[in-house]
Amino acid sequence: MKGTLEQISIQGITGPQQRPRQRPGVRPGVRPGIRPGNRVDINSIGNIAISGISKIDVTPKAPSRKVIETALKTATVQVRKDDRTEQSLRKFDTPDIQTEGFGPHLLTSLEAIEISENAQVMIETAKNAVEKLKIDKSQRRKVLEQIPDSVLNKIKKQTRCPFGAVQCDPTNKYRTADGSCNNVANPLWGKSHTPFERFIPSFYEDGLDDPRATDVFGDPLPLARDISVKVHTVSDSTTQMNDLSHFSMEFGQFVSHDIQMNALSKGQYLSNLNCCASPQRRNCFPIPLPTNDPFYSTFNRTCMNFVRALATTNLECELGPRQQLNMNTHYLDGSAVYGSDKATADSLREFNGGRLKTSTNNQLLPKDIPNKSSCKLPAGNPNIKCFLAGDPRVNQQPALIALQTIWMLEHNRIAKTLEQLNGDWVDEKVYQETRKIVSAMIQHVTYNEYLPHILGNQQMIDLDLKPKASGYFTGYDPTTKPQIRNGFSAAAFRFGHSMVRQRLAYNGPLHSNQSPLLHNEFLKPDKIYDANGGISSVTRGLYEEFSQKVDRKMTKELTERLFESIHGFGGDLAAVNVQRGRDHGIASYNIWRMVCELTPADDFTAGITGGLEHHSTVEALALANTYSSPWDIDLFTGGVSETPIPGGKVGPTFACMIGLQFRALKFGDRFFYESNTDVKFTPTQLTEIKKTTMAKIICENTNINRIPKDVFRKTTTSNINPEISCSSLPEVILQKWKNCVDGGWSSFVKKNRCVKMRVCNKPKPNSCGKKCVGSPVQFTCLNNIKTRKNRKLPNISGLPNIRRKNRRG
Numbered sequence: 161m162k163g164t165l166e167q168i169s170i171q172g173i174t175g176p177q178q179r180p181r182q183r184p185g186v187r188p189g190v191r192p193g194i195r196p197g198n199r200v201d202i203n204s205i206g207n208i209a210i211s212g213i214s215k216i217d218v219t220p221k222a223p224s225r226k227v228i229e230t231a232l233k234t235a236t237v238q239v240r241k242d243d244r245t246e247q248s249l250r251k252f253d254t255p256d257i258q259t260e261g262f263g264p265h266l267l268t269s270l271e272a273i274e275i276s277e278n279a280q281v282m283i284e285t286a287k288n289a290v291e292k293l294k295i296d297k298s299q300r301r302k303v304l305e306q307i308p309d310s311v312l313n314k315i316k317k318q319t320r321c322p323f324g325a326v327q328c329d330p331t332n333k334y335r336t337a338d339g340s341c342n343n344v345a346n347p348l349w350g351k352s353h354t355p356f357e358r359f360i361p362s363f364y365e366d367g368l369d370d371p372r373a374t375d376v377f378g379d380p381l382p383l384a385r386d387i388s389v390k391v392h393t394v395s396d397s398t399t400q401m402n403d404l405s406h407f408s409m410e411f412g413q414f415v416s417h418d419i420q421m422n423a424l425s426k427g428q429y430l431s432n433l434n435c436c437a438s439p440q441r442r443n444c445f446p447i448p449l450p451t452n453d454p455f456y457s458t459f460n461r462t463c464m465n466f467v468r469a470l471a472t473t474n475l476e477c478e479l480g481p482r483q484q485l486n487m488n489t490h491y492l493d494g495s496a497v498y499g500s501d502k503a504t505a506d507s508l509r510e511f512n513g514g515r516l517k518t519s520t521n522n523q524l525l526p527k528d529i530p531n532k533s534s535c536k537l538p539a540g541n542p543n544i545k546c547f548l549a550g551d552p553r554v555n556q557q558p559a560l561i562a563l564q565t566i567w568m569l570e571h572n573r574i575a576k577t578l579e580q581l582n583g584d585w586v587d588e589k590v591y592q593e594t595r596k597i598v599s600a601m602i603q604h605v606t607y608n609e610y611l612p613h614i615l616g617n618q619q620m621i622d623l624d625l626k627p628k629a630s631g632y633f634t635g636y637d638p639t640t641k642p643q644i645r646n647g648f649s650a651a652a653f654r655f656g657h658s659m660v661r662q663r664l665a666y667n668g669p670l671h672s673n674q675s676p677l678l679h680n681e682f683l684k685p686d687k688i689y690d691a692n693g694g695i696s697s698v699t700r701g702l703y704e705e706f707s708q709k710v711d712r713k714m715t716k717e718l719t720e721r722l723f724e725s726i727h728g729f730g731g732d733l734a735a736v737n738v739q740r741g742r743d744h745g746i747a748s749y750n751i752w753r754m755v756c757e758l759t760p761a762d763d764f765t766a767g768i769t770g771g772l773e774h775h776s777t778v779e780a781l782a783l784a785n786t787y788s789s790p791w792d793i794d795l796f797t798g799g800v801s802e803t804p805i806p807g808g809k810v811g812p813t814f815a816c817m818i819g820l821q822f823r824a825l826k827f828g829d830r831f832f833y834e835s836n837t838d839v840k841f842t843p844t845q846l847t848e849i850k851k852t853t854m855a856k857i858i859c860e861n862t863n864i865n866r867i868p869k870d871v872f873r874k875t876t877t878s879n880i881n882p883e884i885s886c887s888s889l890p891e892v893i894l895q896k897w898k899n900c901v902d903g904g905w906s907s908f909v910k911k912n913r914c915v916k917m918r919v920c921n922k923p924k925p926n927s928c929g930k931k932c933v934g935s936p937v938q939f940t941c942l943n944n945i946k947t948r949k950n951r952k953l954p955n956i957s958g959l960p961n962i963r964r965k966n967r968r969g
């Protein structure tokens with residue numbers, strides 16, 4: 161098995177100097193990889209590839225302590241020098257909204273920048289050490305893995321590893337704001353501001369840091385923009401889906417914003433790097449635009465800004481390849497609504513009745529008065545402001561604002577009811593219980609409604625992703641790493657970009673439709689305030705329209721006009737996706753096929769095993785016209801252009817990667833809503849949560865009163881998915897949360913002079929089935945009892961277990 165990967169790694173991926181000039185003719189027989197079902201060990205998928213790839217040769221010895229210490233000294237000087245260069249080039253930096261192509265994905269936190277400052281030294285140290293020993297690029301990572309802990313620990317101390325210990329409260333029944341302490345043994349797993357995990361190791365040009373750049377023949381890879389033009393850009397309007405609604409697209413983006421936000425590099429004082437003006441800077445990786453570019457050449461543009469993601473070490477702060485930082489909690493935990501750290505969470509709270517802050521008659525998200533989120537405000541209307549939510553990208557476009565608003569309103573609706581039901585609950589209790597319910601609802605809608613449409617029923621069953629019709633899920637596995645995987649974030653889950661329509665519909669075609677082009681709506685909150693817009697009309701527009709198919713094609717609104725302020729100067733999201741994959745050292749498409757137990761392509765022949773097996777002729781041709789070898793295909797490009805699997809919307813490679821990620825998010829989350837862990841819902845509460853549908857949540861929080869049962873499918877006027885009355889949709893009965901506090905004890909009653917006992921009777925029986933905590937008996941007059949044996953226990957009816965236990969002593 162390993163031999164197979166060895167061959168491929170030599171021929172396909174390890175470095176230009178080792179690559180043959182002819183096509184790699186490898187046809188491995190048995191492939192290591194991922195099998196469906198319970199045997200999947202998500203954590204070890206990377207190891208399969210590591211063990212295979214690293215056996216290329218005998219691994220040279222790890223650098224000695226002395227080499228590493230010298231490397232560290234040099235690195236420290238180097239990073240300081242780089243810092244000075246950055247200072248001197250800061251004249252090129254621009255503030256957010258004045259930066260061409262600025263979008264809220266560039267809102268990097270100060271915390272991320274601080275983490276990266278430390279990491280930069282570690283990565284430079286690693287590079288210096290392997291260069292000093294003249295270690296081949298293909299073996300650098302492996303060599304660094306051999307460094308003994310004693311040496312590593314010393315370096316870690318010197319460079320102050322930013323991923324230090326956290327204090328956990330073992331009695332906390334709720335998720336922490338930053339996701340820490342979810343996994344008791346590994347409290348940092350899934351915390352915000354920690355690195356993305358990897359399914360398989362990185363594939364950097366130099367083995368550690370430089371973006372993937374050369375093809376299997378040693379020539380430069382095709383330019384990201386060329387790939388976008390030849391594979392991803394099409395004239396709009398032709399590739400509608402025939403079932404899923406545009407709401408499916410938007411929900412995907414909302415889920416994406418819950419589980420990940422990549423920290424991108426910034427210039428001095430949180431301004432933006434202008435990489436076209438200063439490409440030599442350490443985090444610049446601008447996208448060249450070909451002189452014959454069909455669109456940008458008209459505007460004489462030759463370069464598109466692109467900044468690298470901030471560098472970090474891995475969570476263990478080891479000396480190794482560059483990693484990237486997730487600023488959000490990795491868990492699917494409602495962080496897009498609540499925030500990914502305590503300060504943000506607090507800033508969004510009313511601190512009254514458990515509610516979240518609102519604006520505009522409690523109908524809209526709170527306003528960002530200092531305008532830190534940098535959206536575009538219309539002139540002459542001072543009431544219109546950008547919005548605030550748990551995820552800073554909320555203002556990116558109105559459909560996202562609408563969904564963010566709906567979930568915030570759902571929180572406040574539930575909080576109000578819980579407060580009414582439980583007069584004795586303080587603000588904190590209402591907030592946390594409501595947050596627990598809302599996070600559970602987000603998870604339920606994702607696993608019950610959204611994912612089956614994307615992955616198809618079979619993949620849901622194979623990976624045990626389907627919620628049970630009733631009862632608990634018992635598969636919580638504290639050894640499963642929940643973290644978002646780099647390949648998922650930088651490529652696979654970006655499949656949703658292909659579903660984006662050219663136009664955003666307000667009110668929907670069944671109701672006086674208005675459909676402006678998407679680029680006109682980027683960063684604009686005004687329609688949300690508008691009587692003709694508003695969240696109801698945006699939401700209706702989403703389920704009354706089809707989404708675009710998941711295929712290689714993306715609307716020109718995204719590939720030519722992303723966040724444009726002047727026509728011709730917008731961005732290209734397809735090119736950015738390709739460039740981001742290279743920036744993160746994501747392995748090429750064929751490698752991921754192998755990881756997923758699919759046969760890699762040796763040639764561009766469509767539809768046959770060993771060729772582009774899961775591509776149609778037209779898609780294969782587009783790839784053949786772009787790449788010299790199928791071994792070079794970028795993961796985003798190769799994956800998004802696969803023919804969808806039966807019953808799903810993405811091809812087999814992305815279905816595998818997305819499926820495994822959501823499996824990790826289910827099996828590795830102690831707070832997963834369906835899980836039978838110490839923080840579980842009561843059985844009756846879980847039954848209620850499972851009644852949640854996205855349609856009902858929309859009904860509850862907008863002025864929509866007729867809606868299709870499945871908003872992920874486009875509504876029709878036939879009887880396939882017709883609009884029905886909101887009142888006919890099942891309701892989550894919040895009464896099941898009434899007084900759901902631990903039971904209360906009666907006062908102690910003395911029995912037989914020595915033993916006191918009490919009865920669990922407040923309320924009686926407890927309305928949500930919770931027991932009293934602690935022992936019903938207490939021994940107070942031990943001095944009256946001669947020996948334990950002699951102790952006479954009272955005959956407490958209904959407590960047989962306790963008696964037996966006490967007898968055993």
Ligand code: HEM
Binds near residue numbers: 649650653657
């Ligand atoms: C109008 C709709 C959308 C727009 C304008 C948009 C725009 C963007 C932008 C500008 C980025 C940052 C790219 C980079 O610098 O690497 C991004 C990242 C991403 N997008 Fe979208 N997107 C949209 C919808 C979606 C949808 C529907 C999905 C998934 C179903 C999705 C998934 C992702 C993912 C996974 C990332 C990487 C996130 C990260 O690592 O921070 N996006 N998107």
Ligand SMILES: [Ca+2]
Binds near residue numbers: 495
């Ligand atoms: Ca999260």
